[in-house]
Amino acid sequence: MKLLLTLAALGLVGSVWSGDSRECLPHSRPWQARLHNGGSQICSGALISEWWIVTSFMCAPMSTGTTASLGEHDLGTEEGTEQHISIAEVIHHSPYRSPLHSLSMLRLSRPAQINQYVKPIPLPSQCPRPGDICSVSGWGSTVPNQYESPGLLKCLRVPIVDDRFCESTFPEFIYWSLGMVCAGSATTDNCLGDGGAVLECNGQLQGVQWFDHGCYDPSDPSVYTKLCMYNKWINEVMDRYTPFDTTPSPFTTPLL
Structure with missing residues:
Protein backbone atom coordinates (compact mmCIF):
# COMPACT_ATOMS: atom_id res chain seq x y z
CA MET A 1 0.00 0.00 0.00
CA LYS A 2 2.82 2.42 0.85
CA LEU A 3 4.47 1.73 -2.53
CA LEU A 4 1.18 2.34 -4.34
CA LEU A 5 0.70 5.64 -2.54
CA THR A 6 4.26 6.63 -3.42
CA LEU A 7 3.69 5.80 -7.08
CA ALA A 8 0.44 7.75 -7.07
CA ALA A 9 2.19 10.78 -5.57
CA LEU A 10 4.77 10.59 -8.36
CA GLY A 11 2.10 10.17 -11.02
CA LEU A 12 3.35 6.67 -11.83
CA VAL A 13 0.21 4.61 -11.32
CA GLY A 14 -0.18 2.47 -14.41
CA SER A 15 3.57 2.08 -14.83
CA VAL A 16 5.11 -1.32 -14.25
CA TRP A 17 8.21 -1.43 -12.10
CA SER A 18 10.13 -4.68 -12.14
CA GLY A 19 11.72 -4.10 -8.74
CA ASP A 20 15.18 -4.82 -10.20
CA SER A 21 17.68 -3.30 -7.77
CA ARG A 22 19.47 -1.66 -10.72
CA GLU A 23 16.37 -0.24 -12.38
CA CYS A 24 15.37 3.33 -11.55
CA LEU A 25 11.89 3.84 -10.18
CA PRO A 26 10.11 4.89 -13.39
CA HIS A 27 10.36 8.63 -14.06
CA SER A 28 12.22 9.31 -10.82
CA ARG A 29 15.00 10.98 -12.87
CA PRO A 30 12.98 13.53 -14.91
CA TRP A 31 16.17 15.35 -15.94
CA GLN A 32 17.63 12.32 -17.73
CA ALA A 33 18.04 12.83 -21.48
CA ARG A 34 18.79 10.19 -24.12
CA LEU A 35 20.85 11.41 -27.08
CA HIS A 36 20.40 9.36 -30.24
CA ASN A 37 20.62 9.48 -34.00
CA GLY A 38 18.39 7.40 -36.21
CA GLY A 39 16.82 5.62 -33.27
CA SER A 40 19.98 4.01 -31.87
CA GLN A 41 21.01 4.77 -28.29
CA ILE A 42 24.15 6.86 -28.11
CA CYS A 43 24.55 8.60 -24.76
CA SER A 44 22.90 10.27 -21.82
CA GLY A 45 22.85 13.87 -20.65
CA ALA A 46 21.15 16.01 -18.01
CA LEU A 47 18.49 18.66 -18.62
CA ILE A 48 19.48 21.79 -16.69
CA SER A 49 16.91 24.23 -18.11
CA GLU A 50 14.06 24.09 -20.60
CA TRP A 51 16.58 24.89 -23.37
CA TRP A 52 19.82 23.16 -22.31
CA ILE A 53 21.34 19.71 -21.76
CA VAL A 54 24.86 19.04 -20.48
CA THR A 55 26.82 15.94 -21.42
CA SER A 56 30.42 14.78 -21.81
CA PHE A 57 32.51 15.87 -24.78
CA MET A 58 32.55 12.35 -26.25
CA CYS A 59 28.74 12.33 -26.31
CA ALA A 60 28.22 15.67 -28.03
CA PRO A 61 26.69 15.33 -31.52
CA MET A 62 29.20 15.55 -34.34
CA SER A 63 26.57 15.76 -37.08
CA THR A 64 23.04 16.97 -37.68
CA GLY A 65 20.06 14.77 -36.96
CA THR A 66 20.69 14.13 -33.25
CA THR A 67 17.60 14.04 -31.05
CA ALA A 68 17.24 14.46 -27.30
CA SER A 69 14.50 12.29 -25.85
CA LEU A 70 13.16 13.44 -22.48
CA GLY A 71 10.67 11.72 -20.18
CA GLU A 72 12.00 8.26 -21.14
CA HIS A 73 12.21 5.14 -18.99
CA ASP A 74 11.57 2.03 -21.08
CA LEU A 75 13.20 2.39 -24.48
CA GLY A 76 11.21 -0.54 -25.79
CA THR A 77 7.87 1.26 -25.72
CA GLU A 78 6.32 4.70 -26.15
CA GLU A 79 4.97 5.53 -22.70
CA GLY A 80 3.21 8.77 -23.62
CA THR A 81 5.57 10.78 -21.43
CA GLU A 82 8.34 11.36 -23.98
CA GLN A 83 9.39 14.58 -25.66
CA HIS A 84 11.64 14.16 -28.71
CA ILE A 85 13.46 17.41 -29.53
CA SER A 86 16.25 17.94 -32.06
CA ILE A 87 19.57 19.51 -31.04
CA ALA A 88 20.08 22.97 -32.51
CA GLU A 89 23.50 23.96 -31.19
CA VAL A 90 26.53 22.37 -29.52
CA ILE A 91 28.94 24.32 -27.32
CA HIS A 92 32.14 22.59 -26.17
CA HIS A 93 34.22 23.67 -23.20
CA SER A 94 37.64 24.62 -24.52
CA PRO A 95 40.27 23.21 -24.45
CA TYR A 96 38.19 20.07 -24.73
CA ARG A 97 40.60 17.21 -25.13
CA SER A 98 41.31 14.83 -22.28
CA PRO A 99 42.76 15.21 -19.72
CA LEU A 100 41.80 18.89 -19.44
CA HIS A 101 38.02 19.03 -19.78
CA SER A 102 35.14 16.89 -20.99
CA LEU A 103 31.97 18.95 -21.06
CA SER A 104 29.55 20.04 -23.77
CA MET A 105 26.26 21.91 -23.71
CA LEU A 106 23.48 21.15 -26.15
CA ARG A 107 20.78 23.71 -26.96
CA LEU A 108 17.40 22.31 -27.91
CA SER A 109 15.63 23.52 -31.06
CA ARG A 110 12.59 24.34 -28.94
CA PRO A 111 12.10 24.52 -25.17
CA ALA A 112 11.16 21.37 -23.29
CA GLN A 113 7.71 21.38 -21.74
CA ILE A 114 8.32 21.11 -18.02
CA ASN A 115 6.03 18.68 -16.22
CA GLN A 116 6.21 15.79 -13.73
CA TYR A 117 8.11 13.64 -16.26
CA VAL A 118 10.48 16.28 -17.61
CA LYS A 119 12.22 18.63 -15.16
CA PRO A 120 15.67 20.23 -15.02
CA ILE A 121 18.11 19.29 -12.29
CA PRO A 122 19.77 22.10 -10.31
CA LEU A 123 23.45 22.82 -10.78
CA PRO A 124 25.60 22.07 -7.72
CA SER A 125 25.72 24.55 -4.87
CA GLN A 126 28.89 22.87 -3.53
CA CYS A 127 31.34 20.18 -4.59
CA PRO A 128 30.85 16.55 -3.54
CA ARG A 129 33.04 15.12 -0.79
CA PRO A 130 34.59 11.65 -0.40
CA GLY A 131 32.09 9.35 1.24
CA ASP A 132 29.01 11.13 -0.10
CA TYR A 230 31.92 24.68 -14.24
CA ASN A 231 28.93 26.60 -12.83
CA LYS A 232 30.23 29.95 -14.08
CA TRP A 233 30.94 28.69 -17.59
CA ILE A 234 27.58 26.91 -17.85
CA ASN A 235 25.65 30.02 -16.80
CA GLU A 236 27.66 32.20 -19.18
CA VAL A 237 26.82 29.88 -22.08
CA MET A 238 23.12 29.93 -21.23
CA ASP A 239 23.12 33.73 -20.93
CA ARG A 240 24.90 34.15 -24.25
CA TYR A 241 23.27 31.51 -26.47
CA THR A 242 19.72 30.98 -25.22
CA PRO A 243 17.21 32.46 -27.71
CA PHE A 244 16.06 35.90 -26.59
CA ASP A 245 12.43 35.78 -27.65
CA THR A 246 11.31 32.94 -25.39
CA THR A 247 8.35 32.55 -23.12
CA PRO A 248 9.50 30.73 -19.97
CA SER A 249 7.44 27.78 -18.85
CA PRO A 250 5.51 28.52 -15.62
CA PHE A 251 6.85 25.22 -14.27
CA THR A 252 10.55 25.94 -14.83
CA THR A 253 12.64 25.21 -11.75
CA PRO A 254 15.18 27.98 -10.95
CA LEU A 255 18.79 26.87 -11.12
CA LEU A 256 21.04 27.22 -8.09
Missing part, protein backbone atom coordinates in the same frame (compact mmCIF):
# COMPACT_ATOMS: atom_id res chain seq x y z
CA ILE A 133 26.52 8.58 -1.45
CA CYS A 134 25.22 9.54 -4.87
CA SER A 135 23.27 8.05 -7.75
CA VAL A 136 24.41 7.46 -11.32
CA SER A 137 21.78 6.81 -14.00
CA GLY A 138 21.80 5.76 -17.64
CA TRP A 139 20.66 3.12 -20.12
CA GLY A 140 23.99 1.34 -20.62
CA SER A 141 25.21 -2.08 -19.54
CA THR A 142 25.63 -2.76 -15.83
CA VAL A 143 27.54 -6.00 -16.46
CA PRO A 144 31.35 -5.55 -16.54
CA ASN A 145 32.96 -6.32 -19.90
CA GLN A 146 29.62 -7.28 -21.42
CA TYR A 147 27.19 -5.54 -23.78
CA GLU A 148 23.53 -5.27 -22.78
CA SER A 149 20.87 -4.01 -25.18
CA PRO A 150 19.52 -0.71 -23.79
CA GLY A 151 16.13 -1.14 -22.15
CA LEU A 152 15.12 0.30 -18.80
CA LEU A 153 16.78 3.28 -17.14
CA LYS A 154 19.31 2.01 -14.58
CA CYS A 155 20.30 3.65 -11.28
CA LEU A 156 23.30 2.73 -9.13
CA ARG A 157 24.18 4.02 -5.67
CA VAL A 158 27.86 4.94 -5.59
CA PRO A 159 30.17 6.63 -3.06
CA ILE A 160 32.34 9.61 -4.00
CA VAL A 161 35.98 8.47 -3.89
CA ASP A 162 39.11 10.34 -2.80
CA ASP A 163 40.94 11.96 -5.73
CA ARG A 164 44.33 10.43 -4.92
CA PHE A 165 42.96 6.91 -4.69
CA CYS A 166 41.09 7.37 -7.96
CA GLU A 167 44.19 8.68 -9.74
CA SER A 168 46.16 5.66 -8.53
CA THR A 169 43.80 3.35 -10.45
CA PHE A 170 44.27 5.12 -13.81
CA PRO A 171 45.96 3.30 -16.69
CA GLU A 172 49.19 4.91 -17.90
CA PHE A 173 47.60 6.75 -20.82
CA ILE A 174 45.11 8.72 -18.68
CA TYR A 175 46.10 11.70 -16.54
CA TRP A 176 44.37 13.35 -13.63
CA SER A 177 42.50 16.62 -14.06
CA LEU A 178 41.00 18.99 -11.48
CA GLY A 179 37.86 18.77 -13.60
CA MET A 180 37.37 15.13 -12.55
CA VAL A 181 35.44 13.51 -9.71
CA CYS A 182 35.29 9.75 -9.10
CA ALA A 183 32.59 7.49 -7.72
CA GLY A 184 32.14 3.77 -7.12
CA SER A 185 33.91 1.03 -5.20
CA ALA A 186 34.50 -2.71 -5.24
CA THR A 187 31.72 -3.17 -2.65
CA THR A 188 29.03 -1.50 -4.79
CA ASP A 189 27.64 -1.96 -8.28
CA ASN A 190 30.16 0.06 -10.22
CA CYS A 191 29.51 -0.47 -13.90
CA LEU A 192 27.21 1.68 -16.02
CA GLY A 193 28.49 1.70 -19.58
CA ASP A 194 26.62 4.76 -20.77
CA GLY A 195 28.63 7.76 -21.95
CA GLY A 196 27.34 10.90 -20.27
CA ALA A 197 25.62 8.91 -17.49
CA VAL A 198 24.34 11.38 -14.90
CA LEU A 199 25.83 11.62 -11.39
CA GLU A 200 23.36 13.15 -8.92
CA CYS A 201 24.03 13.90 -5.25
CA ASN A 202 21.33 15.21 -2.91
CA GLY A 203 19.16 16.35 -5.80
CA GLN A 204 21.92 18.29 -7.56
CA LEU A 205 23.88 17.56 -10.74
CA GLN A 206 27.47 16.69 -9.79
CA GLY A 207 28.81 14.93 -12.89
CA VAL A 208 28.46 13.40 -16.33
CA GLN A 209 30.42 10.25 -17.04
CA TRP A 210 33.89 10.70 -18.56
CA PHE A 211 35.43 7.19 -18.26
CA ASP A 212 33.51 4.04 -17.25
CA HIS A 213 36.50 2.39 -15.54
CA GLY A 214 34.17 0.34 -13.32
CA CYS A 215 33.02 -1.59 -16.40
CA TYR A 216 36.55 -2.88 -17.04
CA ASP A 217 37.55 -3.53 -13.44
CA PRO A 218 34.72 -3.39 -10.85
CA SER A 219 37.22 -2.46 -8.14
CA ASP A 220 38.07 0.82 -9.93
CA PRO A 221 35.91 3.94 -9.58
CA SER A 222 34.42 5.53 -12.69
CA VAL A 223 35.31 9.09 -13.64
CA TYR A 224 32.91 12.00 -14.06
CA THR A 225 33.25 15.62 -15.09
CA LYS A 226 33.18 17.62 -11.86
CA LEU A 227 30.27 19.96 -12.57
CA CYS A 228 30.78 22.15 -9.49
CA MET A 229 33.91 23.51 -11.22
Whole structure:
Protein backbone atom coordinates (compact mmCIF):
# COMPACT_ATOMS: atom_id res chain seq x y z
CA MET A 1 0.00 0.00 0.00
CA LYS A 2 2.82 2.42 0.85
CA LEU A 3 4.47 1.73 -2.53
CA LEU A 4 1.18 2.34 -4.34
CA LEU A 5 0.70 5.64 -2.54
CA THR A 6 4.26 6.63 -3.42
CA LEU A 7 3.69 5.80 -7.08
CA ALA A 8 0.44 7.75 -7.07
CA ALA A 9 2.19 10.78 -5.57
CA LEU A 10 4.77 10.59 -8.36
CA GLY A 11 2.10 10.17 -11.02
CA LEU A 12 3.35 6.67 -11.83
CA VAL A 13 0.21 4.61 -11.32
CA GLY A 14 -0.18 2.47 -14.41
CA SER A 15 3.57 2.08 -14.83
CA VAL A 16 5.11 -1.32 -14.25
CA TRP A 17 8.21 -1.43 -12.10
CA SER A 18 10.13 -4.68 -12.14
CA GLY A 19 11.72 -4.10 -8.74
CA ASP A 20 15.18 -4.82 -10.20
CA SER A 21 17.68 -3.30 -7.77
CA ARG A 22 19.47 -1.66 -10.72
CA GLU A 23 16.37 -0.24 -12.38
CA CYS A 24 15.37 3.33 -11.55
CA LEU A 25 11.89 3.84 -10.18
CA PRO A 26 10.11 4.89 -13.39
CA HIS A 27 10.36 8.63 -14.06
CA SER A 28 12.22 9.31 -10.82
CA ARG A 29 15.00 10.98 -12.87
CA PRO A 30 12.98 13.53 -14.91
CA TRP A 31 16.17 15.35 -15.94
CA GLN A 32 17.63 12.32 -17.73
CA ALA A 33 18.04 12.83 -21.48
CA ARG A 34 18.79 10.19 -24.12
CA LEU A 35 20.85 11.41 -27.08
CA HIS A 36 20.40 9.36 -30.24
CA ASN A 37 20.62 9.48 -34.00
CA GLY A 38 18.39 7.40 -36.21
CA GLY A 39 16.82 5.62 -33.27
CA SER A 40 19.98 4.01 -31.87
CA GLN A 41 21.01 4.77 -28.29
CA ILE A 42 24.15 6.86 -28.11
CA CYS A 43 24.55 8.60 -24.76
CA SER A 44 22.90 10.27 -21.82
CA GLY A 45 22.85 13.87 -20.65
CA ALA A 46 21.15 16.01 -18.01
CA LEU A 47 18.49 18.66 -18.62
CA ILE A 48 19.48 21.79 -16.69
CA SER A 49 16.91 24.23 -18.11
CA GLU A 50 14.06 24.09 -20.60
CA TRP A 51 16.58 24.89 -23.37
CA TRP A 52 19.82 23.16 -22.31
CA ILE A 53 21.34 19.71 -21.76
CA VAL A 54 24.86 19.04 -20.48
CA THR A 55 26.82 15.94 -21.42
CA SER A 56 30.42 14.78 -21.81
CA PHE A 57 32.51 15.87 -24.78
CA MET A 58 32.55 12.35 -26.25
CA CYS A 59 28.74 12.33 -26.31
CA ALA A 60 28.22 15.67 -28.03
CA PRO A 61 26.69 15.33 -31.52
CA MET A 62 29.20 15.55 -34.34
CA SER A 63 26.57 15.76 -37.08
CA THR A 64 23.04 16.97 -37.68
CA GLY A 65 20.06 14.77 -36.96
CA THR A 66 20.69 14.13 -33.25
CA THR A 67 17.60 14.04 -31.05
CA ALA A 68 17.24 14.46 -27.30
CA SER A 69 14.50 12.29 -25.85
CA LEU A 70 13.16 13.44 -22.48
CA GLY A 71 10.67 11.72 -20.18
CA GLU A 72 12.00 8.26 -21.14
CA HIS A 73 12.21 5.14 -18.99
CA ASP A 74 11.57 2.03 -21.08
CA LEU A 75 13.20 2.39 -24.48
CA GLY A 76 11.21 -0.54 -25.79
CA THR A 77 7.87 1.26 -25.72
CA GLU A 78 6.32 4.70 -26.15
CA GLU A 79 4.97 5.53 -22.70
CA GLY A 80 3.21 8.77 -23.62
CA THR A 81 5.57 10.78 -21.43
CA GLU A 82 8.34 11.36 -23.98
CA GLN A 83 9.39 14.58 -25.66
CA HIS A 84 11.64 14.16 -28.71
CA ILE A 85 13.46 17.41 -29.53
CA SER A 86 16.25 17.94 -32.06
CA ILE A 87 19.57 19.51 -31.04
CA ALA A 88 20.08 22.97 -32.51
CA GLU A 89 23.50 23.96 -31.19
CA VAL A 90 26.53 22.37 -29.52
CA ILE A 91 28.94 24.32 -27.32
CA HIS A 92 32.14 22.59 -26.17
CA HIS A 93 34.22 23.67 -23.20
CA SER A 94 37.64 24.62 -24.52
CA PRO A 95 40.27 23.21 -24.45
CA TYR A 96 38.19 20.07 -24.73
CA ARG A 97 40.60 17.21 -25.13
CA SER A 98 41.31 14.83 -22.28
CA PRO A 99 42.76 15.21 -19.72
CA LEU A 100 41.80 18.89 -19.44
CA HIS A 101 38.02 19.03 -19.78
CA SER A 102 35.14 16.89 -20.99
CA LEU A 103 31.97 18.95 -21.06
CA SER A 104 29.55 20.04 -23.77
CA MET A 105 26.26 21.91 -23.71
CA LEU A 106 23.48 21.15 -26.15
CA ARG A 107 20.78 23.71 -26.96
CA LEU A 108 17.40 22.31 -27.91
CA SER A 109 15.63 23.52 -31.06
CA ARG A 110 12.59 24.34 -28.94
CA PRO A 111 12.10 24.52 -25.17
CA ALA A 112 11.16 21.37 -23.29
CA GLN A 113 7.71 21.38 -21.74
CA ILE A 114 8.32 21.11 -18.02
CA ASN A 115 6.03 18.68 -16.22
CA GLN A 116 6.21 15.79 -13.73
CA TYR A 117 8.11 13.64 -16.26
CA VAL A 118 10.48 16.28 -17.61
CA LYS A 119 12.22 18.63 -15.16
CA PRO A 120 15.67 20.23 -15.02
CA ILE A 121 18.11 19.29 -12.29
CA PRO A 122 19.77 22.10 -10.31
CA LEU A 123 23.45 22.82 -10.78
CA PRO A 124 25.60 22.07 -7.72
CA SER A 125 25.72 24.55 -4.87
CA GLN A 126 28.89 22.87 -3.53
CA CYS A 127 31.34 20.18 -4.59
CA PRO A 128 30.85 16.55 -3.54
CA ARG A 129 33.04 15.12 -0.79
CA PRO A 130 34.59 11.65 -0.40
CA GLY A 131 32.09 9.35 1.24
CA ASP A 132 29.01 11.13 -0.10
CA ILE A 133 26.52 8.58 -1.45
CA CYS A 134 25.22 9.54 -4.87
CA SER A 135 23.27 8.05 -7.75
CA VAL A 136 24.41 7.46 -11.32
CA SER A 137 21.78 6.81 -14.00
CA GLY A 138 21.80 5.76 -17.64
CA TRP A 139 20.66 3.12 -20.12
CA GLY A 140 23.99 1.34 -20.62
CA SER A 141 25.21 -2.08 -19.54
CA THR A 142 25.63 -2.76 -15.83
CA VAL A 143 27.54 -6.00 -16.46
CA PRO A 144 31.35 -5.55 -16.54
CA ASN A 145 32.96 -6.32 -19.90
CA GLN A 146 29.62 -7.28 -21.42
CA TYR A 147 27.19 -5.54 -23.78
CA GLU A 148 23.53 -5.27 -22.78
CA SER A 149 20.87 -4.01 -25.18
CA PRO A 150 19.52 -0.71 -23.79
CA GLY A 151 16.13 -1.14 -22.15
CA LEU A 152 15.12 0.30 -18.80
CA LEU A 153 16.78 3.28 -17.14
CA LYS A 154 19.31 2.01 -14.58
CA CYS A 155 20.30 3.65 -11.28
CA LEU A 156 23.30 2.73 -9.13
CA ARG A 157 24.18 4.02 -5.67
CA VAL A 158 27.86 4.94 -5.59
CA PRO A 159 30.17 6.63 -3.06
CA ILE A 160 32.34 9.61 -4.00
CA VAL A 161 35.98 8.47 -3.89
CA ASP A 162 39.11 10.34 -2.80
CA ASP A 163 40.94 11.96 -5.73
CA ARG A 164 44.33 10.43 -4.92
CA PHE A 165 42.96 6.91 -4.69
CA CYS A 166 41.09 7.37 -7.96
CA GLU A 167 44.19 8.68 -9.74
CA SER A 168 46.16 5.66 -8.53
CA THR A 169 43.80 3.35 -10.45
CA PHE A 170 44.27 5.12 -13.81
CA PRO A 171 45.96 3.30 -16.69
CA GLU A 172 49.19 4.91 -17.90
CA PHE A 173 47.60 6.75 -20.82
CA ILE A 174 45.11 8.72 -18.68
CA TYR A 175 46.10 11.70 -16.54
CA TRP A 176 44.37 13.35 -13.63
CA SER A 177 42.50 16.62 -14.06
CA LEU A 178 41.00 18.99 -11.48
CA GLY A 179 37.86 18.77 -13.60
CA MET A 180 37.37 15.13 -12.55
CA VAL A 181 35.44 13.51 -9.71
CA CYS A 182 35.29 9.75 -9.10
CA ALA A 183 32.59 7.49 -7.72
CA GLY A 184 32.14 3.77 -7.12
CA SER A 185 33.91 1.03 -5.20
CA ALA A 186 34.50 -2.71 -5.24
CA THR A 187 31.72 -3.17 -2.65
CA THR A 188 29.03 -1.50 -4.79
CA ASP A 189 27.64 -1.96 -8.28
CA ASN A 190 30.16 0.06 -10.22
CA CYS A 191 29.51 -0.47 -13.90
CA LEU A 192 27.21 1.68 -16.02
CA GLY A 193 28.49 1.70 -19.58
CA ASP A 194 26.62 4.76 -20.77
CA GLY A 195 28.63 7.76 -21.95
CA GLY A 196 27.34 10.90 -20.27
CA ALA A 197 25.62 8.91 -17.49
CA VAL A 198 24.34 11.38 -14.90
CA LEU A 199 25.83 11.62 -11.39
CA GLU A 200 23.36 13.15 -8.92
CA CYS A 201 24.03 13.90 -5.25
CA ASN A 202 21.33 15.21 -2.91
CA GLY A 203 19.16 16.35 -5.80
CA GLN A 204 21.92 18.29 -7.56
CA LEU A 205 23.88 17.56 -10.74
CA GLN A 206 27.47 16.69 -9.79
CA GLY A 207 28.81 14.93 -12.89
CA VAL A 208 28.46 13.40 -16.33
CA GLN A 209 30.42 10.25 -17.04
CA TRP A 210 33.89 10.70 -18.56
CA PHE A 211 35.43 7.19 -18.26
CA ASP A 212 33.51 4.04 -17.25
CA HIS A 213 36.50 2.39 -15.54
CA GLY A 214 34.17 0.34 -13.32
CA CYS A 215 33.02 -1.59 -16.40
CA TYR A 216 36.55 -2.88 -17.04
CA ASP A 217 37.55 -3.53 -13.44
CA PRO A 218 34.72 -3.39 -10.85
CA SER A 219 37.22 -2.46 -8.14
CA ASP A 220 38.07 0.82 -9.93
CA PRO A 221 35.91 3.94 -9.58
CA SER A 222 34.42 5.53 -12.69
CA VAL A 223 35.31 9.09 -13.64
CA TYR A 224 32.91 12.00 -14.06
CA THR A 225 33.25 15.62 -15.09
CA LYS A 226 33.18 17.62 -11.86
CA LEU A 227 30.27 19.96 -12.57
CA CYS A 228 30.78 22.15 -9.49
CA MET A 229 33.91 23.51 -11.22
CA TYR A 230 31.92 24.68 -14.24
CA ASN A 231 28.93 26.60 -12.83
CA LYS A 232 30.23 29.95 -14.08
CA TRP A 233 30.94 28.69 -17.59
CA ILE A 234 27.58 26.91 -17.85
CA ASN A 235 25.65 30.02 -16.80
CA GLU A 236 27.66 32.20 -19.18
CA VAL A 237 26.82 29.88 -22.08
CA MET A 238 23.12 29.93 -21.23
CA ASP A 239 23.12 33.73 -20.93
CA ARG A 240 24.90 34.15 -24.25
CA TYR A 241 23.27 31.51 -26.47
CA THR A 242 19.72 30.98 -25.22
CA PRO A 243 17.21 32.46 -27.71
CA PHE A 244 16.06 35.90 -26.59
CA ASP A 245 12.43 35.78 -27.65
CA THR A 246 11.31 32.94 -25.39
CA THR A 247 8.35 32.55 -23.12
CA PRO A 248 9.50 30.73 -19.97
CA SER A 249 7.44 27.78 -18.85
CA PRO A 250 5.51 28.52 -15.62
CA PHE A 251 6.85 25.22 -14.27
CA THR A 252 10.55 25.94 -14.83
CA THR A 253 12.64 25.21 -11.75
CA PRO A 254 15.18 27.98 -10.95
CA LEU A 255 18.79 26.87 -11.12
CA LEU A 256 21.04 27.22 -8.09
